[in-house]
Structures are given as C-alpha cells and as structure tokens.
Amino acid sequence: MAILGLDPTLHVSSPAPAVARSRIPVVRQGILGVALVLVVAGVLAGVVGLSAAQSSALVLIVAVWLVFSHLALPAYERATSFVPVLRLSAVLGAVAVATIIAGVSQETLVHRAAMVLAGVVVTAGLSTTAHRIALRGTPTVLVGPAREVERLAMRWAGHRDVRVVDTYGWTASMDLNEYRSDIVTDVLASVVRHRAASVVVAAGPALSSPALRHLAWTMQRAQVECLVVPDMNDHAESLRPRRVGDRVALALRVPGDHHASRLAKSALDRCGAAVGLVVLLPLLLVIGMAIRMDSPGRAVFAQVRTGRDGRPFTMYKFRSMVTGAESQLVDLLDVDEGAGPMFKMADDPRITRLGRFLRSTSLDELLQLINVVKGDMSLVGPRPALPSETASYDPWTWRRLHVLPGLTGLWQVSGRSSLTWEEAVRIDLEYVNHQSLRLDLSILLRTIGAVARRDGAH
Known part of the structure; x- marks a missing residue:
C-alpha cells in the first residue's frame, strides 16, 4: 500500500490539479x-x-x-x-x-x-x-484510511468482479483538508497509469472531509466511477439506498427475510433431507454396525445444542468418540487449540479409529438429516453450537442464532476446522446477512468438493 506522500507547503486553497480525461478503452465503452x-x-x-x-x-x-x-x-x-x-x-x-x-x-x-x-x-x-x-474484474484504485484500505484489498483479493490495481491510504495524523490537492493528484495519476475504471473510497471519519469531495468531483470529470464503501465492520446487512426527506439513507434489509422465502427454504430443507434419508438408509445402517464393532457403546450420539433464537434441541450424529468423552473434556481444556468458546484439538485422544475417518469424511454428520426433517436444523446454516459456547456469546456473535443451524454452512466450505474462531464467526455472519436459496444451493454444491478434499476436517 502506498501511504500518500503529502507536501506540507501545500495549502487548502491551492487550485485543483488539471484533470486528464481517463483513457477508457473502446471495448469498455461498448x-x-x-x-x-x-x-x-x-x-x-x-x-x-x-x-x-x-x-x-x-x-x-x-x-x-x-x-x-x-x-x-x-x-x-x-458497455454493461x-x-x-x-x-x-x-x-x-x-x-x-x-x-x-x-x-x-x-x-x-x-x-x-x-x-x-x-x-x-x-x-x-x-x-x-x-x-x-x-469486463469482469474492474480495475480499481482503493482510497481511504490505511487500515480500511488494507482490509478491503485483502477481502477483495479473491473476487472476480473487482481487480485492485493500486491502493492509497493515509494515517490518522494526516490533515486531509490541508493536503487535498496532493490526494487528488496522486490518485488521478494512478487512475491514468493503470487505466482504472473505478475509485473506491473506504468510508470512515474522513468521509466528510472536503478532500474526498474534491476527489469525487475530479473523478467525475475524468469519467471514472467513484464509489463509497460504508464502514459496517465487515458484517453489514444488505444496504439499499432510500430517500428520506431531502437526504439519501441506507436501509438495512436482510435478503430473504419474508414469509415466501422462509417457506421455500423450509420446503427445500425437509424434502431434501427426507429424500436423503431414504437414499442413504443402507449406508447409515452399515456405518451404525461398523461403529458398534469398532468400540463399545451406542452407534448414535445425542447431544443438546442451541437452535434458532437460543432454543435448545437434541442433535443426532454418529458416535466418533469413546463412550464418556464429554466427562473427559475438563482434563483437555489446557491443550485447547481454539481461540474462542468452541473447543478444538487436532489430535483429540477421545476420537476412535473409525471416528477419525467418519469425521474427516463428514459421515458422522449424516444423522442430522433427521433434525432437518424435524425442523430443528436446516441443510445450510451456521454450525449448531453447544449451550456452553452460546452462553459466552456477545450480542454481536448472538446474531449467528437468528437462523436455523445447518448441516453444512459457509464456514464449512471455507476452511472448516482450520479457521480461527473470529474467522468462523465472520463467515457465519456473512451468511446470515446474505442468505438466499441461490446461496444455499451454491454452498451445498461446494460442500461436496470440500468433503471430497477433506478440507480442514478433524
């Protein structure tokens, strides 16, 4: 990232730099x-x-x-x-x-x-x-506070619809009102050099600065799109502009938050889970018998988990640990590898030989199709957490419980157990804030690949 080099001799009243028309390619103009x-x-x-x-x-x-x-x-x-x-x-x-x-x-x-x-x-x-x-991958220059610009650049690194070609950030000690012409000059030079089609301003306290207004006016004259990304701490609901009086406000509206969408998702969940149980019944019976032969104890493990809006429910899965594993957890807390309330240990001694295989292939989760049919869970949603975990949730993390927990979810196809607690929460909230049937179908398809590769499962 380039931190703007500002000339302390430049005064706020200095004239604006000459605006060079951005050389927009013929193809991009259609x-x-x-x-x-x-x-x-x-x-x-x-x-x-x-x-x-x-x-x-x-x-x-x-x-x-x-x-x-x-x-x-x-x-x-x-062109578009x-x-x-x-x-x-x-x-x-x-x-x-x-x-x-x-x-x-x-x-x-x-x-x-x-x-x-x-x-x-x-x-x-x-x-x-x-x-x-x-024209996917719009060449874009990021402008704003250094930390916000760096965060956006990292987040957009894997997106196909935007290609960050340059970044310009400033620190809190810089007076943007005093050095606005330098900002405009540097950004405009970058736009011309990289033939950028878009300038994105990371919103923050500096958004009200005349320097950024000056930048927007200059980009308008250069025929370059100027966008503003609101600072919503990475977990914003869908923002839709709406005129209120003589001002423009951003309405926070969660996609799919209406009866028709919820009914469609419920129908997809229950019908899909019911079909899955019928098709997979022979495999479920084989797994159950293999567990009984591998280690003493029941094949099915039932555990209380926290459901939507904090309501408890009994979740079913194939047993992958030795009998009485929950009572042994206290002795393992000192070697907990998780950063949050979720216990995580790569080489958990309580896992049986067959259980390790079941976990790496996610076969131990198949019985949760019963919970989906009952309506306690969904095919896609955040991980169903233990009551001991949700008891320590802050109000922000509690947002994960505003939807049904899922058999699979966005975090499962984004790294699973290899993710930190903070990353898992961020991804879960991203799903909650952008849930849709299209996203659910995409996650279900990606789950097949993630399970086949055994990404981060243990």
Missing part, C-alpha cells in the same frame, strides 16, 4: 457492441423486405437511439448497462400492443420495422451480457 447492433439492424432490414430508403431511415433511427443512450450514461457504464435495452424493449412492447389493437396487417411497414427492432433488442442484450462477462 463501441464494438454499438457497431454490431447497427450491422444487425441493416441486415435485418434487408431480410424483412424493406426498401433501401426505409432501411436507411430505420438504421438512422437506431443509430440516433444508440448515440443518445450512450451519451446519457457515464463512460464506465456504457441494460438501461438502453430495457428502454427500447418498452418502446417495442408499446408498438406491438398498438399494432394488435389497431389490427394492423402483418405485411405493413410497422410490422416489419417491429421485427427489425426486436432483433436489435436481442442483439443489444447479448452484447451487454458479453461485455459484462469480458
């Missing part, structure tokens, strides 16, 4: 897509039987619409915005309805023109989709 749409419009006009004059007029209309639509958008949105396509679709729909109401013959000029415009809409939509795929 010029190739515009050309393709015009070609398709001309070809279709000839195919449907329009005369040369009619074809020229229609292509000219499409060209004017494309130019207007592009000029109405910032340069960094022209569906707004022009949606507007033309609305016009085409209106024409189609009017044609039907008026009983216009299919052989008329209006009908043929509508066919050409339909082809234009499809081509423009495909072009925008292709540009969105090709």
Whole structure:
C-alpha cells in the first residue's frame, strides 16, 4: 500500500490539479457492441423486405437511439448497462400492443420495422451480457484510511468482479483538508497509469472531509466511477439506498427475510433431507454396525445444542468418540487449540479409529438429516453450537442464532476446522446477512468438493 506522500507547503486553497480525461478503452465503452447492433439492424432490414430508403431511415433511427443512450450514461457504464435495452424493449412492447389493437396487417411497414427492432433488442442484450462477462474484474484504485484500505484489498483479493490495481491510504495524523490537492493528484495519476475504471473510497471519519469531495468531483470529470464503501465492520446487512426527506439513507434489509422465502427454504430443507434419508438408509445402517464393532457403546450420539433464537434441541450424529468423552473434556481444556468458546484439538485422544475417518469424511454428520426433517436444523446454516459456547456469546456473535443451524454452512466450505474462531464467526455472519436459496444451493454444491478434499476436517 502506498501511504500518500503529502507536501506540507501545500495549502487548502491551492487550485485543483488539471484533470486528464481517463483513457477508457473502446471495448469498455461498448463501441464494438454499438457497431454490431447497427450491422444487425441493416441486415435485418434487408431480410424483412424493406426498401433501401426505409432501411436507411430505420438504421438512422437506431443509430440516433444508440448515440443518445450512450451519451446519457457515464463512460464506465456504457458497455454493461441494460438501461438502453430495457428502454427500447418498452418502446417495442408499446408498438406491438398498438399494432394488435389497431389490427394492423402483418405485411405493413410497422410490422416489419417491429421485427427489425426486436432483433436489435436481442442483439443489444447479448452484447451487454458479453461485455459484462469480458469486463469482469474492474480495475480499481482503493482510497481511504490505511487500515480500511488494507482490509478491503485483502477481502477483495479473491473476487472476480473487482481487480485492485493500486491502493492509497493515509494515517490518522494526516490533515486531509490541508493536503487535498496532493490526494487528488496522486490518485488521478494512478487512475491514468493503470487505466482504472473505478475509485473506491473506504468510508470512515474522513468521509466528510472536503478532500474526498474534491476527489469525487475530479473523478467525475475524468469519467471514472467513484464509489463509497460504508464502514459496517465487515458484517453489514444488505444496504439499499432510500430517500428520506431531502437526504439519501441506507436501509438495512436482510435478503430473504419474508414469509415466501422462509417457506421455500423450509420446503427445500425437509424434502431434501427426507429424500436423503431414504437414499442413504443402507449406508447409515452399515456405518451404525461398523461403529458398534469398532468400540463399545451406542452407534448414535445425542447431544443438546442451541437452535434458532437460543432454543435448545437434541442433535443426532454418529458416535466418533469413546463412550464418556464429554466427562473427559475438563482434563483437555489446557491443550485447547481454539481461540474462542468452541473447543478444538487436532489430535483429540477421545476420537476412535473409525471416528477419525467418519469425521474427516463428514459421515458422522449424516444423522442430522433427521433434525432437518424435524425442523430443528436446516441443510445450510451456521454450525449448531453447544449451550456452553452460546452462553459466552456477545450480542454481536448472538446474531449467528437468528437462523436455523445447518448441516453444512459457509464456514464449512471455507476452511472448516482450520479457521480461527473470529474467522468462523465472520463467515457465519456473512451468511446470515446474505442468505438466499441461490446461496444455499451454491454452498451445498461446494460442500461436496470440500468433503471430497477433506478440507480442514478433524
């Protein structure tokens, strides 16, 4: 990270640096897509039987619409915005309805023109989709307090939709109001050097500084997108802008927090778990018999866990430890390798020989499908914790209990037992704050790979 080198001789009233237009590539502005749409419009006009004059007029209309639509958008949105396509679709729909109401013959000029415009809409939509795929990984410059910038850069390192090309941070001792021109100069130079399409400001106490307003104005003139990431301590619910009076506020709305979504998730959970129990019944019987042969004691282990909103329930799993393992826990607390309330030990002596295999393959968890059918658990959710663990939760960590615990979850496919307590909590809260059926299906598919690789399981 580059800490801004500021010149103490520069005063706040110094004029703004000259703004160089960012050299946004032709592809990123969607010029190739515009050309393709015009070609398709001309070809279709000839195919449907329009005369040369009619074809020229229609292509000219499409060209004017494309130019207007592009000029109405910032340069960094022209290739990836569906707004022009949606507007033309609305016009085409209106024409189609009017044609039907008026009983216009299919052989008329209006009908043929509508066919050409339909082809234009499809081509423009495909072009925008292709540009969105090709332009993934927006080159981005991060700006803000040094710690926030470093945290964001690390978090976005594995994301495909953003590519951090440079970072600029400042420490608390720097007076941003006094040195605003240096900030703008350095960031603008980085934007031009890396041909960045976006500047992201990590919000903090400095957000109200005139220096950052000055930066936003300069990026606007350079046709570079300027975004602000609110400081929500890594666990923000979905933020949606909403106008309140004459101000813009950020509404905190959890995705899927409505009856239809909860009913759909419950149906998916119970039906999926019931089918899983029927299909896996022979395997469950074999595992049960193998446990009884490997060590004395029952094959099924029942334990009280904390469910949604702190309600206790009995969780079932295959026994992977010796009988009476819970009474031996006190003697092992001194060698606890976990950083939080969850006990963790890589070479736990209480685990049986077969139990170690069952844990590494997650086969010991299969009986929790019974809990899913009963409604105590979900297929996907945070780890079901012990009451002794949840008793020490602070209000922030208690957020994990706002949803049903899961047979698998986001933290299980992100490292499992190799994660620290803080990392596990952060990932669980990320799931709670962004839960959706699409995310659940993604986690279920990733679980298969994580179990096959035995990632961090012990």
